[in-house]
Amino acid sequence: MKESSIRIVLTLPKETWDNPVICKLIKDYDLVVNILRAEILPKMEGSAVLELKGTSDKLQKAINFLKSINVKIRPLELDIIREDEKCVHCGACIAPCPTNAFHLNAETFRVEFDKLKCVGCGHCIAACPTRIIYSPDF
């Protein structure tokens, strides 16, 4: 069966902080787990960015398992959408973006979004005061 890999961001509820979640992904689902970033603290909501490799069947089952223990999952690279016609061109999205995907046009003073520069980190979503930046996966 064909192997594939996914990169996901997990938000782990407080109750799972001492659950050996990653161990289960490896042992029960036969996945190769690459931990890109993790922050798990006692009795607190945790987060982790993982790369998972395995057969698509096992990957799907692992995702189902994570969902069953209330872990929130989203893809690492978000597909970002901005509702251009609702933009007030305030500029609050410019600073949080690590790749300068938002830019103030020096002639028109409109804030332009260059989707090609976007790496899908999601920082701009909460920074937009009018909440017109979002991701369907989020």
Next chain:
Amino acid sequence: MKKKFAVNKTYEEINEKIKKGDAVIVTAEEMINIVDEIGIVKAAEEVDVVTTGTFGAMCSSGAFLNVGHTKPKMKMEEIYLNEVSVYGGLAAVDLYIGATALPENDPRNEVYPGKFEYGGAHVIEELIAGEDIELEAYAYGTDCYPRREIRKTININNIRDATLFNPRNCYQNYNVAVNRSSRTIYTYMGVLKPNFSNATYSSAGQLSPLLNDPYFETIGIGTRIFLGGGIGYIAFQGTQHAPFGIGRTVKGQPKSGSGTIMTVGDMKQMSTEFIRAASIVGYGVSLFVGIGIPIPVLNERIAYYTSVKDSEILAPVYDYSSDYPSGEVIEPIAYVNYEQLRKGVIEIKEKKVPASPLSSYYKAREIAEILKEWIKEGKFDVSKPAETLPAPESEVKIEREY
């Protein structure tokens, strides 16, 4: 001999020209080139009104609503609109909804940084959009107002009055915010990255209303303005109005916050193009308000003020991680001008720092253009204030002996 201006126009003369369709109206941006080309005296002769604009988050905003009497009558005390608590300590069915009010169950900053998805500003925006709002109110009951509880939907079209009344709007100038600490902070000046990694600013600079009349010579109580897409008025000086004893640049513009205005207008005329709710991550809810003020060019000094350009207006840079929150009087880290800010890079302590805005110059321009059209069409004229706002005497002396 007494010193005088070369040009002396009255409000009445300007309004007469507006009525006849002869008045020359330009935006504060256009005025810059006009004065450059023909000088202040000729510009004052030719131009009658300069229009200005600004569009930014203004927390000190809110609305008085009269939601109409119930049957039987009720003196509403504890009141919620879409679960946002509003102020009911007024007569029976009057209330005030503040832009920054939050629903009781909002987690605030418990999950830091809080998202503040909904608050008073959203209720105000939805009212203006014509959407239904859930009203929930409780009362203790009196002989004349027996009812104790109600739940109903209200809509701007079926309530008696909806008046936007903002205690402090339109700061004359504003801080530039940076963060000298080692962690990202979330402020009303947006997301500030550590170690001076970015700067944010919030003024329309050369287009900004109060920077074009730095000593409040034409702007005062009763001045008719563009407010949120409708016609509004200046009610009084805004809270924290403080134009005295501050540093100013050559054309009189203050180098710090300085003056403010209190504004009032009928919400039923307004549009969500110019009144928008703002959810500011880690800070709270605020309201984007669009304001435009016409400045009658009564003499060449006013022409001189209104010719001010971004490169001539300075803003103080403050650290928002410790200096600003401390409440202490602290000297700004630096002064930068709006031309640098708008180009997107300022220099602080020999370090190049990317700068981004929080108020919309695009919308400010749109407002100044709309106001210009309104005056050209004769649907709006300039009003002589009942009283000008408290301000120091102008230090800009261009009167001459004739």
